[in-house]
Amino acid sequence: MSDTVCPRCNLVTNRLSFRQWTVAVCPRCEGSFTEEDGLVSMLRQPDLRLSSLRPALLRNLVPPRSSEEERESVFCPTCNSPMRREHYSDVKTVLIDRCPEGHGIWLDDGELGTLLTTLEEREPPAEPSVWESLRRFFGLIPKIPQRSSSPLTE
Numbered sequence: 001m002s003d004t005v006c007p008r009c010n011l012v013t014n015r016l017s018f019r020q021w022t023v024a025v026c027p028r029c030e031g032s033f034t035e036e037d038g039l040v041s042m043l044r045q046p047d048l049r050l051s052s053l054r055p056a057l058l059r060n061l062v063p064p065r066s067s068e069e070e071r072e073s074v075f076c077p078t079c080n081s082p083m084r085r086e087h088y089s090d091v092k093t094v095l096i097d098r099c100p101e102g103h104g105i106w107l108d109d110g111e112l113g114t115l116l117t118t119l120e121e122r123e124p125p126a127e128p129s130v131w132e133s134l135r136r137f138f139g140l141i142p143k144i145p146q147r148s149s150s151p152l153t154e
Contacts, residue, residue, distance in 0.1 A: 004033055007074035007083070007097075007106060018042065018051045024077070025056045030109040032056040033077050036098070039105060043119050059110025071095075071108070080102035088115060 004013045004022075006026035013024035013033065013097060021042045024033040034042070042048065049057060074083050076099040083097035094114050099108040107115075 004077040006031060007033075007077055008072075008108075013077075016052045016056075018048065018053055019045065023053055023056065025053070030055050032107045032112055033104050034107070035104045036102065039115075040119075043116050048116060053112070056107070057110070057113035057116060059113065073097070074106055076101065076103050079107070097149065 004015070005011065006013050006024075006029060006030055008065075011026060011028055013026050016023050016025055019042075021034070021038050023042075025031070025083035045051075071085075072075045073085055074097050075081065076083050079099065079101050081100055083099055085095055085097055088094045088096045094107075094111050096111065096148055097108075099105070
């Protein structure tokens with residue numbers, strides 16, 4: 001992911017890494033841009049809330065307009081195409097901006113956290129075993145059970 005410019009603020013974003021994923025986060029509006037393919041697997045990580053992505057997970061700012069639908073459309077930070085404003089699969093509480101060319105998804109402040117909360121409500125994380133607790137204690141990457149389909153698109 002090269003330097004990304006926030007489509008709302010026109011500022012260069014900060015690149016934050018969490019394991020193998022890189023997310024561009026705007027230092028002003030705290031919106032985030034990420035590749036769509038890795039989003040669901042990233043959301044499945046049990047320690048995501050403790051990561052450097054914490055600012056992008058929390059809704060810190062008051063939305064500029066009363067309704068999600070009234071917000072201005074944005075342009076893809078990668079190809080500058082107008083992004084499509086749509087619901088993220090069947091999660092009707094989150095309207096995202098998706099690049100029509102498949103470069104990624106723009107999430108406004110707190111939308112990443114809303115997706116994470118929705119996933120946790122649908123599939124509560126299992127209590128870790130003693131061995132998994134030790135892995136996490138020593139800072140090793142947790143083992144995540146692989147599922148065949150995306151829980152947010154079923």
